Amino acid sequence: MSDTLWYTRCPVPTASGLAHSLGWLDETAQRNGLRFGVLQDAGPELAGSHYDHDLSGLIREGGNVPAIAARAQGAPTRLIGLTWIDESQAILVGPDSPVRTAAELAGLRIGIPAWAQDRPRSFPRAMALHGFTDALCLSGLTLADVTVVELSAERDPQVRTEIQRSHRITWGADELIRGEVDAIYVKGARAQEVAAQHGLRVAVDLDATETKRLRVNNGTPRPITVHQDLLDAIPEVVIGFLAQSLRAADWAAGDLAGVRTVLQRETLSGPEGVVAAYGEQFHRGLHPSLDAERVELLGVQKQFLYTHGFLDADFDLESWVAPEPLARARELVATGRVAA
Known part of the structure; x- marks a missing residue:
């Protein structure tokens, strides 16, 4: 098991990306005795884990095509959240x-x-x-x-x-x-x-x-996945990661200007591009969930990918889902037990 909580994301609006920008994911790792690393800043020997998710300490929030394809190849991952942000397709x-x-x-x-x-x-x-x-x-x-x-x-x-x-x-x-x-x-x-x-x-x-x-496409819905080893060894850090993401989503709902500033850095776009792509209300819907509709829509994407040859094999979607970490993270947020 890695001594580092690794995180990777795509250049799009995500609650975990905001939590990272605000320094909250680093704090969560440190409270659990781990270092914090961002895969985008790591060397080439680790970079491929963004696509195949073979790094034991990794949590990924990103496009569903690599996440689903990696699972179909046998990557030991679990699905712990889904977000839905329409992004100007x-x-x-x-x-x-x-x-x-x-x-x-x-x-x-x-x-x-x-x-x-x-x-x-x-x-x-x-x-x-x-x-x-x-x-x-x-x-x-x-x-x-x-x-x-x-x-x-x-x-x-x-x-x-x-x-x-x-x-x-x-x-x-x-x-x-x-x-x-x-x-x-x-x-x-x-x-x-x-x-x-x-x-x-x-x-x-x-x-x-x-x-x-x-x-439905690569980013709709967008999965949050974790390596099974991390979830088994230190479930508290996974729960804390999700709790900080929920907390960041709460912050985002009341600060559109702040979210857009972060997104300009994440996407390397100007303010006009961010407004054109995401509109005026996206910041209110960044909370991850595992509700039945989002899981069903991820299943639509899985079937499309399988039909068009993007998957090595089909797999059972329901058994991929691990709902407990998100449920416990919501309890932490609801009771105010997420460290500021």
Whole structure:
């Protein structure tokens, strides 16, 4: 068992990311006799754990594609929370494109990132495939109604640069601008800024659909996972991590300006990109939960990934869930026993 509580996250709004920025996760580790480390700051020998979760002291809050794919490969992880933050998913077309509806995607060339070196690292491909699948579904279309154009992709994306990258967030923007494809899928704050910089236009706003199933993707819902060894050896640190995340979510609900300041650092975006991607109310819904709806929607994503070849094998979702740490964390917060 590691003597360090390791933490890794993606450049998006998360309660744990806020708790880290406020110094609360470090405090939790120290109270449990552990050092605190952030995987993005670690050496290359540990960086791959962001995708395969083989580091025994690791808690991860990030995209569900690597988390689900790692579990399918046999990673000894448990699911301890889920968050849902809509983050501006859209299908973009060029400034001169006549396409303005999902139905008009029929017959177009859509840009889909190529496979990475393994399934957990192929999240850009999974995101684009699911985004286009849902957009086409809005008009009764399928992937058979478009032409898939393979885009270049990072074969070995590195977690150390995931938060620092900028243009790679919009996979296919260059190809769209050059006219090599007719439409691409994008999400998030930096994607909004890139689209604005190049005059790209939203043809389908996936966030506008009221059907949550059509908004399921890599970040919706977003899982919090822990290595089984850490949960077995020091359950108190896992409970404390979740309690500090809940506490940070409570803080965020009353301080939109403060949350946006943190997000500008996390996403390397300006204030306009953060506002465009996340809107005015996202800071009120950062609390992790394991309610039935979120677990069901994660199951929708798991089935999509399995169907499209992103998983080594299927697995039982319910047995992955460990509800006790979050329940105990809520008790700590409710009774004011989370250290300030």
